[in-house]
Amino acid sequence: MLIRYSKILLTAALGALILLVAINNVTDYATNYQFVSHVMSMDQVPAGSALEWRAVASPALHRMFYAFIIAVEFSAGALILAGVWRLLLRRKAEAARFNAAKGVAIAGLALAVGLYLFGFMAVGGEWFQMWRSQPDAEQAAFRFIGCAALVLLFLGQRDD
Known part of the structure:
Protein backbone atom coordinates (compact mmCIF):
# COMPACT_ATOMS: atom_id res chain seq x y z
CA MET A 1 0.00 0.00 0.00
CA LEU A 2 2.92 2.34 0.72
CA ILE A 3 4.11 2.01 -2.89
CA ARG A 4 0.66 2.99 -4.19
CA TYR A 5 0.54 6.05 -1.97
CA SER A 6 4.07 6.96 -3.05
CA LYS A 7 3.05 6.72 -6.70
CA ILE A 8 0.00 8.87 -6.08
CA LEU A 9 1.99 11.47 -4.12
CA LEU A 10 4.79 11.81 -6.66
CA THR A 11 2.35 11.91 -9.57
CA ALA A 12 0.31 14.61 -7.81
CA ALA A 13 3.44 16.64 -7.12
CA LEU A 14 4.48 16.48 -10.77
CA GLY A 15 0.97 17.40 -11.93
CA ALA A 16 0.92 20.38 -9.57
CA LEU A 17 4.36 21.47 -10.81
CA ILE A 18 3.37 21.36 -14.49
CA LEU A 19 0.10 23.15 -13.77
CA LEU A 20 1.94 25.82 -11.78
CA VAL A 21 4.33 26.36 -14.69
CA ALA A 22 1.35 26.85 -17.01
CA ILE A 23 -0.30 29.28 -14.59
CA ASN A 24 2.96 31.22 -14.25
CA ASN A 25 3.23 31.42 -18.04
CA VAL A 26 -0.23 33.01 -18.17
CA THR A 27 0.07 35.34 -15.17
CA ASP A 28 3.61 36.47 -16.07
CA TYR A 29 3.13 36.16 -19.81
CA ALA A 30 5.68 38.77 -20.90
CA THR A 31 8.71 37.24 -19.18
CA ASN A 32 8.67 33.88 -20.92
CA GLY A 48 26.95 34.66 -39.58
CA SER A 49 25.92 31.33 -38.10
CA ALA A 50 25.27 28.69 -40.75
CA LEU A 51 21.95 27.99 -39.01
CA GLU A 52 20.50 31.50 -38.87
CA TRP A 53 18.20 30.70 -41.81
CA ARG A 54 16.08 28.79 -39.27
CA ALA A 55 15.13 32.00 -37.45
CA VAL A 56 11.45 32.92 -37.26
CA ALA A 57 11.01 36.67 -36.89
CA SER A 58 7.20 36.81 -36.86
CA PRO A 59 5.78 37.93 -33.49
CA ALA A 60 2.49 36.27 -34.48
CA LEU A 61 4.26 32.91 -34.80
CA HIS A 62 6.07 33.53 -31.52
CA ARG A 63 2.72 34.09 -29.81
CA MET A 64 1.21 30.99 -31.44
CA PHE A 65 4.14 28.81 -30.39
CA TYR A 66 4.06 30.19 -26.85
CA ALA A 67 0.28 29.65 -26.67
CA PHE A 68 0.85 26.07 -27.82
CA ILE A 69 3.42 25.52 -25.06
CA ILE A 70 1.01 26.88 -22.45
CA ALA A 71 -1.88 24.78 -23.80
CA VAL A 72 0.21 21.61 -23.67
CA GLU A 73 1.36 22.43 -20.12
CA PHE A 74 -2.25 22.96 -18.98
CA SER A 75 -3.32 19.75 -20.75
CA ALA A 76 -0.49 17.70 -19.24
CA GLY A 77 -1.09 19.09 -15.74
CA ALA A 78 -4.84 18.51 -15.98
CA LEU A 79 -4.42 14.95 -17.28
CA ILE A 80 -1.91 14.12 -14.56
CA LEU A 81 -4.13 15.49 -11.79
CA ALA A 82 -7.24 13.82 -13.23
CA GLY A 83 -5.23 10.61 -13.23
CA VAL A 84 -4.27 11.18 -9.61
CA TRP A 85 -7.96 11.45 -8.75
CA ARG A 86 -8.63 8.13 -10.51
CA LEU A 87 -5.73 6.55 -8.61
CA LEU A 88 -7.02 7.87 -5.30
CA LEU A 89 -10.44 6.37 -5.98
CA ARG A 90 -8.84 2.97 -6.64
CA ARG A 91 -6.02 3.07 -4.11
CA ALA A 107 -0.88 10.09 -20.76
CA GLY A 108 -0.31 13.40 -18.96
CA LEU A 109 3.20 12.42 -17.90
CA ALA A 110 4.07 11.31 -21.43
CA LEU A 111 2.70 14.60 -22.78
CA ALA A 112 4.90 16.53 -20.34
CA VAL A 113 8.01 14.52 -21.24
CA GLY A 114 7.19 14.97 -24.93
CA LEU A 115 6.78 18.74 -24.59
CA TYR A 116 10.07 19.27 -22.81
CA LEU A 117 12.03 16.66 -24.78
CA PHE A 118 10.76 17.55 -28.24
CA GLY A 119 9.58 21.13 -27.79
CA PHE A 120 12.41 22.45 -25.66
CA MET A 121 15.38 20.14 -26.26
CA ALA A 122 14.89 19.26 -29.95
CA VAL A 123 13.05 22.27 -31.39
CA GLY A 124 14.23 25.00 -29.02
CA GLY A 125 17.64 23.62 -28.14
CA GLU A 126 18.82 22.21 -31.43
CA TRP A 127 16.69 23.73 -34.20
CA PHE A 128 16.72 27.27 -32.78
CA GLN A 129 20.07 26.85 -30.96
CA MET A 130 18.55 27.82 -27.61
CA TRP A 131 21.75 26.72 -25.87
CA ARG A 132 23.34 29.88 -27.24
CA SER A 133 20.69 32.09 -25.59
CA ILE A 145 12.17 15.72 -18.42
CA GLY A 146 14.06 13.93 -15.65
CA CYS A 147 11.37 14.44 -13.02
CA ALA A 148 8.47 13.57 -15.32
CA ALA A 149 10.24 10.55 -16.81
CA LEU A 150 11.15 9.16 -13.39
CA VAL A 151 7.58 9.55 -12.14
CA LEU A 152 6.33 8.01 -15.40
CA LEU A 153 8.62 5.00 -14.97
CA PHE A 154 7.70 4.59 -11.30
CA LEU A 155 3.96 4.92 -11.89
CA GLY A 156 4.15 2.61 -14.90
CA GLN A 157 5.50 -0.27 -12.85
CA ARG A 158 2.78 -2.84 -12.33
CA ASP A 159 1.30 -3.14 -8.87
CA ASP A 160 0.75 -6.62 -7.46
Missing part, protein backbone atom coordinates in the same frame (compact mmCIF):
# COMPACT_ATOMS: atom_id res chain seq x y z
CA TYR A 33 7.15 35.27 -24.12
CA GLN A 34 10.27 37.42 -24.50
CA PHE A 35 12.41 34.34 -24.01
CA VAL A 36 10.45 32.36 -26.63
CA SER A 37 10.72 35.33 -28.99
CA HIS A 38 14.51 35.53 -28.53
CA VAL A 39 14.90 31.79 -29.08
CA MET A 40 12.73 31.67 -32.20
CA SER A 41 14.23 34.81 -33.73
CA MET A 42 17.71 33.48 -32.90
CA ASP A 43 18.81 37.04 -32.16
CA GLN A 44 21.32 35.81 -29.57
CA VAL A 45 23.01 33.38 -31.97
CA PRO A 46 26.28 34.84 -33.26
CA ALA A 47 25.88 36.67 -36.58
CA LYS A 92 -7.51 0.17 -2.10
CA ALA A 93 -8.77 -1.80 -5.09
CA GLU A 94 -7.22 -5.00 -6.37
CA ALA A 95 -4.04 -4.57 -8.41
CA ALA A 96 -5.73 -4.96 -11.81
CA ARG A 97 -8.15 -2.09 -11.12
CA PHE A 98 -5.41 0.16 -9.72
CA ASN A 99 -3.18 -0.58 -12.73
CA ALA A 100 -6.07 0.15 -15.09
CA ALA A 101 -6.57 3.55 -13.45
CA LYS A 102 -3.06 4.71 -14.36
CA GLY A 103 -3.79 5.49 -18.01
CA VAL A 104 -4.85 9.13 -17.71
CA ALA A 105 -1.90 10.05 -15.48
CA ILE A 106 0.49 8.17 -17.76
CA GLN A 134 20.88 33.59 -22.14
CA PRO A 135 19.49 32.15 -20.01
CA ASP A 136 19.85 28.67 -21.50
CA ALA A 137 16.55 26.94 -20.71
CA GLU A 138 17.80 23.51 -21.74
CA GLN A 139 18.94 22.77 -18.19
CA ALA A 140 15.49 23.62 -16.83
CA ALA A 141 13.85 21.55 -19.57
CA PHE A 142 16.11 18.62 -18.71
CA ARG A 143 15.06 18.87 -15.05
CA PHE A 144 11.40 18.65 -16.12
Whole structure:
Protein backbone atom coordinates (compact mmCIF):
# COMPACT_ATOMS: atom_id res chain seq x y z
CA MET A 1 0.00 0.00 0.00
CA LEU A 2 2.92 2.34 0.72
CA ILE A 3 4.11 2.01 -2.89
CA ARG A 4 0.66 2.99 -4.19
CA TYR A 5 0.54 6.05 -1.97
CA SER A 6 4.07 6.96 -3.05
CA LYS A 7 3.05 6.72 -6.70
CA ILE A 8 0.00 8.87 -6.08
CA LEU A 9 1.99 11.47 -4.12
CA LEU A 10 4.79 11.81 -6.66
CA THR A 11 2.35 11.91 -9.57
CA ALA A 12 0.31 14.61 -7.81
CA ALA A 13 3.44 16.64 -7.12
CA LEU A 14 4.48 16.48 -10.77
CA GLY A 15 0.97 17.40 -11.93
CA ALA A 16 0.92 20.38 -9.57
CA LEU A 17 4.36 21.47 -10.81
CA ILE A 18 3.37 21.36 -14.49
CA LEU A 19 0.10 23.15 -13.77
CA LEU A 20 1.94 25.82 -11.78
CA VAL A 21 4.33 26.36 -14.69
CA ALA A 22 1.35 26.85 -17.01
CA ILE A 23 -0.30 29.28 -14.59
CA ASN A 24 2.96 31.22 -14.25
CA ASN A 25 3.23 31.42 -18.04
CA VAL A 26 -0.23 33.01 -18.17
CA THR A 27 0.07 35.34 -15.17
CA ASP A 28 3.61 36.47 -16.07
CA TYR A 29 3.13 36.16 -19.81
CA ALA A 30 5.68 38.77 -20.90
CA THR A 31 8.71 37.24 -19.18
CA ASN A 32 8.67 33.88 -20.92
CA TYR A 33 7.15 35.27 -24.12
CA GLN A 34 10.27 37.42 -24.50
CA PHE A 35 12.41 34.34 -24.01
CA VAL A 36 10.45 32.36 -26.63
CA SER A 37 10.72 35.33 -28.99
CA HIS A 38 14.51 35.53 -28.53
CA VAL A 39 14.90 31.79 -29.08
CA MET A 40 12.73 31.67 -32.20
CA SER A 41 14.23 34.81 -33.73
CA MET A 42 17.71 33.48 -32.90
CA ASP A 43 18.81 37.04 -32.16
CA GLN A 44 21.32 35.81 -29.57
CA VAL A 45 23.01 33.38 -31.97
CA PRO A 46 26.28 34.84 -33.26
CA ALA A 47 25.88 36.67 -36.58
CA GLY A 48 26.95 34.66 -39.58
CA SER A 49 25.92 31.33 -38.10
CA ALA A 50 25.27 28.69 -40.75
CA LEU A 51 21.95 27.99 -39.01
CA GLU A 52 20.50 31.50 -38.87
CA TRP A 53 18.20 30.70 -41.81
CA ARG A 54 16.08 28.79 -39.27
CA ALA A 55 15.13 32.00 -37.45
CA VAL A 56 11.45 32.92 -37.26
CA ALA A 57 11.01 36.67 -36.89
CA SER A 58 7.20 36.81 -36.86
CA PRO A 59 5.78 37.93 -33.49
CA ALA A 60 2.49 36.27 -34.48
CA LEU A 61 4.26 32.91 -34.80
CA HIS A 62 6.07 33.53 -31.52
CA ARG A 63 2.72 34.09 -29.81
CA MET A 64 1.21 30.99 -31.44
CA PHE A 65 4.14 28.81 -30.39
CA TYR A 66 4.06 30.19 -26.85
CA ALA A 67 0.28 29.65 -26.67
CA PHE A 68 0.85 26.07 -27.82
CA ILE A 69 3.42 25.52 -25.06
CA ILE A 70 1.01 26.88 -22.45
CA ALA A 71 -1.88 24.78 -23.80
CA VAL A 72 0.21 21.61 -23.67
CA GLU A 73 1.36 22.43 -20.12
CA PHE A 74 -2.25 22.96 -18.98
CA SER A 75 -3.32 19.75 -20.75
CA ALA A 76 -0.49 17.70 -19.24
CA GLY A 77 -1.09 19.09 -15.74
CA ALA A 78 -4.84 18.51 -15.98
CA LEU A 79 -4.42 14.95 -17.28
CA ILE A 80 -1.91 14.12 -14.56
CA LEU A 81 -4.13 15.49 -11.79
CA ALA A 82 -7.24 13.82 -13.23
CA GLY A 83 -5.23 10.61 -13.23
CA VAL A 84 -4.27 11.18 -9.61
CA TRP A 85 -7.96 11.45 -8.75
CA ARG A 86 -8.63 8.13 -10.51
CA LEU A 87 -5.73 6.55 -8.61
CA LEU A 88 -7.02 7.87 -5.30
CA LEU A 89 -10.44 6.37 -5.98
CA ARG A 90 -8.84 2.97 -6.64
CA ARG A 91 -6.02 3.07 -4.11
CA LYS A 92 -7.51 0.17 -2.10
CA ALA A 93 -8.77 -1.80 -5.09
CA GLU A 94 -7.22 -5.00 -6.37
CA ALA A 95 -4.04 -4.57 -8.41
CA ALA A 96 -5.73 -4.96 -11.81
CA ARG A 97 -8.15 -2.09 -11.12
CA PHE A 98 -5.41 0.16 -9.72
CA ASN A 99 -3.18 -0.58 -12.73
CA ALA A 100 -6.07 0.15 -15.09
CA ALA A 101 -6.57 3.55 -13.45
CA LYS A 102 -3.06 4.71 -14.36
CA GLY A 103 -3.79 5.49 -18.01
CA VAL A 104 -4.85 9.13 -17.71
CA ALA A 105 -1.90 10.05 -15.48
CA ILE A 106 0.49 8.17 -17.76
CA ALA A 107 -0.88 10.09 -20.76
CA GLY A 108 -0.31 13.40 -18.96
CA LEU A 109 3.20 12.42 -17.90
CA ALA A 110 4.07 11.31 -21.43
CA LEU A 111 2.70 14.60 -22.78
CA ALA A 112 4.90 16.53 -20.34
CA VAL A 113 8.01 14.52 -21.24
CA GLY A 114 7.19 14.97 -24.93
CA LEU A 115 6.78 18.74 -24.59
CA TYR A 116 10.07 19.27 -22.81
CA LEU A 117 12.03 16.66 -24.78
CA PHE A 118 10.76 17.55 -28.24
CA GLY A 119 9.58 21.13 -27.79
CA PHE A 120 12.41 22.45 -25.66
CA MET A 121 15.38 20.14 -26.26
CA ALA A 122 14.89 19.26 -29.95
CA VAL A 123 13.05 22.27 -31.39
CA GLY A 124 14.23 25.00 -29.02
CA GLY A 125 17.64 23.62 -28.14
CA GLU A 126 18.82 22.21 -31.43
CA TRP A 127 16.69 23.73 -34.20
CA PHE A 128 16.72 27.27 -32.78
CA GLN A 129 20.07 26.85 -30.96
CA MET A 130 18.55 27.82 -27.61
CA TRP A 131 21.75 26.72 -25.87
CA ARG A 132 23.34 29.88 -27.24
CA SER A 133 20.69 32.09 -25.59
CA GLN A 134 20.88 33.59 -22.14
CA PRO A 135 19.49 32.15 -20.01
CA ASP A 136 19.85 28.67 -21.50
CA ALA A 137 16.55 26.94 -20.71
CA GLU A 138 17.80 23.51 -21.74
CA GLN A 139 18.94 22.77 -18.19
CA ALA A 140 15.49 23.62 -16.83
CA ALA A 141 13.85 21.55 -19.57
CA PHE A 142 16.11 18.62 -18.71
CA ARG A 143 15.06 18.87 -15.05
CA PHE A 144 11.40 18.65 -16.12
CA ILE A 145 12.17 15.72 -18.42
CA GLY A 146 14.06 13.93 -15.65
CA CYS A 147 11.37 14.44 -13.02
CA ALA A 148 8.47 13.57 -15.32
CA ALA A 149 10.24 10.55 -16.81
CA LEU A 150 11.15 9.16 -13.39
CA VAL A 151 7.58 9.55 -12.14
CA LEU A 152 6.33 8.01 -15.40
CA LEU A 153 8.62 5.00 -14.97
CA PHE A 154 7.70 4.59 -11.30
CA LEU A 155 3.96 4.92 -11.89
CA GLY A 156 4.15 2.61 -14.90
CA GLN A 157 5.50 -0.27 -12.85
CA ARG A 158 2.78 -2.84 -12.33
CA ASP A 159 1.30 -3.14 -8.87
CA ASP A 160 0.75 -6.62 -7.46
